[in-house]
Amino acid sequence: MSYAVELENISKSFGEVQAVKNVSLKIRKNEFFSLLGPSGCGKTTTLRIIAGLEFPDTGRVMLNDEDVTDLPTHKRNIGMVFQTLALFPHMNVYDNIAFGLRMRKVPEREIRQRVKEMLEIVRMEGFEKRKINQLSGGQRQRVALARALIIKPAVLLLDEPLGALDLKIRQHMMVELKKIQKEVGTTFIYVTHDQTEAMVMSDRMAIMKDGVIQQIGSPHNVYMRPVNKFVALFIGDAINFIEGTYKDKGVLSTDLGDLKVPELSGYTGKSVILAIRPEKFFLENNIPSDIDNVIEGRVIFSIFRGSFVEYRVELDNGQEMVIFQPYLVAGQKIYEDGSRIKIGWYRDSAVILSH
Amino acid sequence: MKITDLILKIYTVFFLAVIYLPIAILIFFSFNESRSKIVFTGFTLENYYSLISNYAVWDSFYNSIWTAIVVTVVSVFLGIMISYGVTRYEFKGKNMLDILMLIPIIIPEIVEALTLLVFLIILGIRLSPYTVIIGHIAFDISFAYIVIKARMAGYDPQFEEAARTLGANEIQTFTKVTLPILMPGIVSAALIAFLQSYDDFIKTFFTRPPGFTTLPVYIWNMASRRGFALDLNALATFIVVISIVFAYVRLKVERW
Amino acid sequence: MSHRREPWYITILDRIRSSRRIKVFLLVFLPFIYLIIFFFAPFIIALMYSLGMFKQVVYEFVFQPQISLEYYYRLFQYPGVLVAIQRSFYYAILTTVGTFLLSYPVAYYLGVKLPDKYQEMVVLVLFTPFWVNFLLRIYGMRFIFHELGFLNMILTTLGIVNDPIKILGTDTAVILVMIYTYVILMILPIYGVLEKLDKELLEAAATLGASPVKTFLKVTLPLSVPGILAGSLLVFIPAVGEFVIPELVGGANTVTLGTVIYNFFLRVKGTMGWGLGSAAGLIYIGLILVLSYLYIRLVGGEIRLG
Structure with missing residues (x-):
């Protein structure tokens, strides 16, 4: 060519x-x-x-x-x-x-x-x-x-x-x-x-x-x-990183517990970073039944951005996450500051990055 | 504060009036017919007739013009070169050079004039119209440099790169882009350089050969006699008109 | 390949283009050599001449490796020279102070008070007279200061004096004309500073409780100091060497340093005249260097605000 x-x-x-x-x-x-x-x-x-x-x-x-x-x-x-x-x-x-x-x-x-x-x-x-x-x-x-x-x-x-x-x-x-x-x-x-x-x-x-x-x-x-x-x-507005050690068969060991991640070869035993875009998360009742990962966190504050709502959520290990939720229906629930919520995502929505 | 503002305003107007007063009086007396010269007794154009038929005035006017043209061409050319080099390239001693270029403007002319005269005497160079021109160029380069450099500071080097990406070679880039864009600065520099040379008295006076008279030297010769010469007043009218035209043209060029 | 063939001069230009050194040399240093030869070298030559380092042999000057202060010594022995130098300082100081006092209100009005839309026009009006040859303007002053002139006409009409006073030929005439001639050099830098002055500073001072007078004394005036210093330098330096004005409106008692230099060069002439003139000129240059140095120290250093 x-x-x-x-x-x-x-x-x-x-x-x-x-x-x-x-x-x-x-x-x-x-x-x-x-x-x-x-x-x-x-x-x-x-x-x-x-x-x-x-x-x-x-x-x-x-x-x-x-x-x-x-x-x-x-x-x-x-x-x-x-x-x-x-x-x-x-x-x-x-x-x-x-x-x-x-x-x-x-x-x-x-x-x-x-x-x-x-x-x-x-x-x-x-x-x-x-x-x-x-x-x-x-x-x-x-x-x-x-x-x-x-x-x-x-x-x-x-x-x-x-x-x-x-x-x-x-x-x-x-x-x-x-x-x-x-x-x-x-x-x-x-x-x-x-x-x-x-x-x-x-x-x-x-x-x-x-x-x-x-x-x-x-x-x-x-x-x-x-x-x-x-x-x-x-690239992109924001991204979340979770550090951990790659175990075999698409499992990452982190201080939030074991997380399901994309299956890769050659990473076993290595310390890696899991990167997840803010719009890839499901919250509370919206979490599908076949979801791969669910963790919990506390809403620090939320920002209404028009087409979506931006949440800052503190995880149990003290890490702060950015989460975007589409604002689809008038009167859609916005989680209050301080409330505890469940956060879920599919393993293939995340990317494994080496250090 | 209103009252002080008003006082300031009145004072400024008064100040401007005083600045214009000697010029106004010169022109006023150019129409004076009296032999006593200092007392206005009646209107006449006699002084203008005598000015026009005065060969010495025309000769010195001619000398002023042709020397000023040579001086302007040379000093603007050299001024463009230096200011272009200084704005476009980094080199050792650039700041020093920038200061040295200012010195000919700051140094009083009498000092420049006397050192140049001694220099010419020591080297055994006979005074001629060319020694006058040499002396004028020495301060006019600096004037041209400063004016053109100020203009170049706001000049975007990407103009030239743009021309080159559009297929212009070095010479085309310079003639079709660089030069036309810098033209207002160059014209402005040429005007100032011309005026500085055309209006110069002291340096000309020191470095001229006997018998070589420029307009300012002519004015000096007339004015340094104790009395009054009313055809000088008539000459003043012309010079004032030319000066106003100059000032106006410069303003136009600056806004170009 | 489809490249266009370039004429020979482009090839040469390509070669020059590849070297920054050649370009800087051709563009900057080659023209600058002119100034070195016809501006800076003459200063050195004049200095050497005043120190007796050139001797005239028939029509030529021959370098002799010696330093003699004879011209300087003789200069101060010369009748009237010391008085003339003193007088020059006297004139220059009065001119500097006078231009400052008379022009500061104008510069202040133009820079601070005048609305922006009038600035350009007023500055043009202010400048235009200074484009007229200064010899003519000085000559015009003679019509004002003459015993039958404009000033005396006003003074006698208003009854301030009974008989016309003699101004031409006196110190007063020289100083007044010098102030008139140099005033623009004082206005310019002060106006330049005041015009750039952030007007919000004055409003800030007012909101902090400063009265208009306090604001002027504590903010505006201190901030215009660099302009005043620059103006003073621009006026004082040439004023010390002034010789045209004393010649045109002064008399026998208004001989200055400039007149001395002028006389030695253009009236006395010959090796002695040139030597004494060079010595006088170099004393003047020394003065300029000292003042410029002081100025740079003052302005380059920190200027305390209020």
């Missing part, structure tokens, strides 16, 4: 700091791929290496099966949307979008046609003559996108472009970006520290920490099957 982007053993240091450590990635054609991680994890550096704005110390960069490791940016066929958007303030919307085509010496007539089409795709028709400072945040986003897409790049690189937007517009732009990506059918590589953005838009994502890729997978896969504690904590 041929890939849009392949990184092979990329490393990059800035002075003493090793920003990217031996990163290898294969990004498929027409994929929406996110590089996700906290600031300083090397995601932006990785993106800039793909763009040719930084050159790796070691390793190879391939774009559409062509080795571009030493090729300067302007000779790579990539598009990029910058964190600050970097729309040229001395040009209007039209000239900004036309810039890449003019650099490629495309005839003005064709440019006019293509800018028109592009403005339709980003739904900015009629804004040609506007100055950049006359646009709203969301409109600037669209212009930046159009400017990068019009050159029909092999891959579009996006460096946290939604960071500066208000929450509502950001949510809207996420869906919009996804739609545009489907429409133009270009490979998108999206860098963000916001797991929601990555979850909403990505086909696949890579989670990075300290210059190293921790996990690559679909949002579903990464959410349900995080490979380590870092990924488990970074």
Whole structure:
């Protein structure tokens, strides 16, 4: 299979700091791929290496099966949307979008046609003559996108472009970006520290920490099957950890007693962490009869969050758990602070992580 | 507090009036026909006719303009280079350089002028219009540097990276993106550099060859005689108009 | 491969691009050499000259490895020089104090009281006159201070004096014109500080029970100290070396350090004139260095608020 982007053993240091450590990635054609991680994890550096704005110390960069490791940016066929958007303030919307085509010496007539089409795709028709400072945040986003897409790049690189937007517009732009990506059918590589953005838009994502890729997978896969504690904590709103020792046949020995967990080989006798998402729990009367695990706890407090209720529950060993319960029926019972409740979950709802 | 605010306001207006007073009086007396010069006796345009037909004024005006243009071009060019290097790259001694660049602005001109003159004398360099230009550039680089650097501080390096991802090479990036975006700062710097040179008296006075007169030197020659020369008042009217135009253009450029 | 072939200059640029050192050298240090040659070197040369390290042989100057204070010694022996230096300080101090007293209320009004929407316009109005050549403005002052001029006209009309007073040619004229010329240099830094002053500080002081006068004395004034110091430095340093104003509105009794330097260089001339002028200039430079150092110590160090 041929890939849009392949990184092979990329490393990059800035002075003493090793920003990217031996990163290898294969990004498929027409994929929406996110590089996700906290600031300083090397995601932006990785993106800039793909763009040719930084050159790796070691390793190879391939774009559409062509080795571009030493090729300067302007000779790579990539598009990029910058964190600050970097729309040229001395040009209007039209000239900004036309810039890449003019650099490629495309005839003005064709440019006019293509800018028109592009403005339709980003739904900015009629804004040609506007100055950049006359646009709203969301409109600037669209212009930046159009400017990068019009050159029909092999891959579009996006460096946290939604960071500066208000929450509502950001949510809207996420869906919009996804739609545009489907429409133009270009490979998108999206860098963000916001797991929601990555979850909403990505086909696949890579989670990075300290210059190293921790996990690559679909949002579903990464959410349900995080490979380590870092990924488990970074993805999703919250997660609960229970420490214990893995016994044979899918049983974990903890200070809450023996718990039924997924059956794994090679873990026997090892100290591991059980990770359970807050929405995986059943409470009291809702616990199905075939449930694998039931423990007890005391409600510390509850928060009504609209579509669900968040409980903080203290277990008998003093550990605090976060539990989300869907709020389905008006007048549904909310357990009072201090009340003791039963908590149940299926063994396959949880994940075993090594230390 | 209302009363003190009012007093402050009145005082400020009075202050501004006093600042404008000598200029207003200069222009007022430029229309004076009297031979006594200091007492206004009647309206005339005589002083303007005599100014226009005064060859020495035109000669010094010409000298001021052409030297200021050369000075501006060179110092803005060098100022762009230094400020670009300083904002874009990290290097040893950068802070030191930044302070050294300020010194030509802080040091009184008479000191700059006398040291440069001694330097020229010791090296046996004959005074000429070019020694004047050399002297002006030495302080104008600093003015250009400061203005352009202030503009560059708000300049996003991602503009250039964006241009490169869109297929522009180094030269295209510089001519199509960097330069146009920095243009207001450059024009502003050029205006200031031009004005500093065009308006300079002391450094010109020390480093000029005999007989080489710029407009400020001409004004000095006229004004340092004890009396009053009313065609100087007429000249003042023109200079005030030019100055206001300058101030206005600069404001426009700043807002660009 | 489908790469476009680049012209030769791009290849050279690529090579330059790969080295940060070459770029910094070309962009920063090459132009800076201009200042080293035509700004900083002349200071060293003038210092050496004033110390007698150059000797004139026919038309050329030859370096001689010696240090002599002869020019400095002779400078102070020269009739009137000591008095002129004293007078320069006198003028400069009065000018500094005068510009401060006259301009602080204006800077305060513009920076603290004036609504933001008028700021730009008023500042423009304030600045415009200073774009007019200063020689002309000083020349204009002659029309005001003349015995038949504007000021005397007002004074006699109001009956403050009976006969016109002589101002031109006196210390008063020099000091007043110096204040007029330098006042903008005092307003600017004070205005800069006051304009940036967080107005909520003043409201906070009021909520804590400070009267308007107390608020001014304990908050506004102490916070404007950096601006006042900067303004004082900006006014005092050039004021000490002023020679244009004493020449244009002063008289025989208003000779200053600046006049001395000017006279030695442009009237006496010759090795002796240049030597004495350089010595006078270097004393002035020494003064500037000391004051700047004190300023940096004062402002760089902590300034106590109230």
